[in-house]
Ligand SMILES: Cc1cc2nc3c(=O)[nH]c(=O)nc-3n(C[C@H](O)[C@H](O)[C@H](O)COP(=O)(O)OP(=O)(O)OC[C@H]3O[C@@H](n4cnc5c(N)ncnc54)[C@H](O)[C@@H]3O)c2cc1C
C-alpha cells in the first residue's frame with residue numbers, strides 16, 4: 001500500500017554526529033515535523049552537501065516525538081554519505097520525509113522475527129523498539145548481521161534464544177534493555193557472534209516453532225539484496241509471512257521519475273512499482289530477485 005501521509009521538507013539542525021569503526025556514522029538531527037509521524041521502514045531524502053546534487057535516501061533509525069529528533073545510521077560508500085559524515089553539531093541539512101509505506105503490522109500475527117544486515121539494520125531495529133513500546137508482551141526476536149564491527153554498544157545476552165547454540169550470546173545493548181532476545185552474526189569472527197550468515201541462527205530458531213506458532217509469526221527484514229533473497233527463501237521454506245524493505249537508487253523519491261521501479265507480482269500479474277512511494281516495503285512473495 002502506498003504512503004498517503006504528509007511529506008515534510010525541513011531544515012534540520014544537527015544535534016549529534018557519532019562516529020563508529022569502518023566509516024559508520026549515526027547522525028541525530030532536530031526535525032520537529034517529520035519526527036512526529038516517522039514510522040519504521042519509512043525513509044528521508046537527505047541533502048548531503050559536498051558536490052552531490054542529488055539527495056540520498058536514508059531509513060529512520062529512530063524518531064522521538066518528545067525531543068523532535070530523527071536519527072540515521074549509515075556507512076560511507078560514495079561521495080554523498082562521505083559528505084554527510086563531515087557535518088558537525090550546529091550545522092543544518094535539508095531533509096524531506098517521511099517517505100514510503102514502512103513496515104505494516106498484520107493484526108492477525110502475534111510474533112515477530114526481525115532480520116537486519118549492514119546498513120539495513122536501522123529500520124528493523126526501529127521496528128523492534130516501536131513494537132516493544134506499543135505492546136510489551138509481543139513475542140519478538142531479532143537477528144542482525146554485519147561484516148564490520150556493529151555500530152552499536154554490544155553485550156552478552158541473558159535472554160534465551162531457543163534452537164541457537166549457547167556459545168552465540170552477543171547482542172545489542174538496546175535490544176537487551178528492551179527485553180528483546182537478539183543474536184548477532186558475522187563472517188568476520190567476532191566474539192559471541194554466529195560465524196556465518198544471519199539467516200542460519202534465524203532458521204535454527206524457526207525450527208523450534210510449531211506449525212500453529214509459525215502461522216502467527218511474521219518476518220520483517222532489510223539488508224543487502226543477497227540477504228533479502230536468502231530471507232525470502234527461508235520464509236518460503238518455513239511457511240512464514242515475510243515483509244522486506246528494498247533499496248534502489250533514487251533521483252526524486254516522490255514517485256515522479258520512475259527511476260526506482262522494480263518488477264513485482266500483484267494479483268498474479270507482473271507490475272512495475274516505484275520503491276520510493278509504493279514501497280520500500282513489499283511482501284517477500286511479490287519480489288523477483
Ligand atoms: C529506502 C532506502 C533506505 C536506505 N537507507 C540507508 C541507511 O539507513 N543507511 C545507509 O547507509 N544507506 C541507506 N540506503 C542506501 C543509500 O541511500 C545509498 O547507498 C546511497 O546511494 C549512498 O550514496 P553515496 O553517494 O554515498 O554513494 P553512491 O555513489 O550512490 O554509491 C553507493 C554504492 O552504490 C553503487 N552504485 C552507484 N550508482 C549505482 C547505480 N546506478 N546502480 C547500481 N549501483 C550503483 C556504488 O558503486 C556504491 O557501491 C538506503 C537506500 C534506500 C533506497
Ligand code: FES
Nearest residue numbers: 253255257258276
Ligand atoms: S525515485 Fe523517482 S519515482 Fe522513485
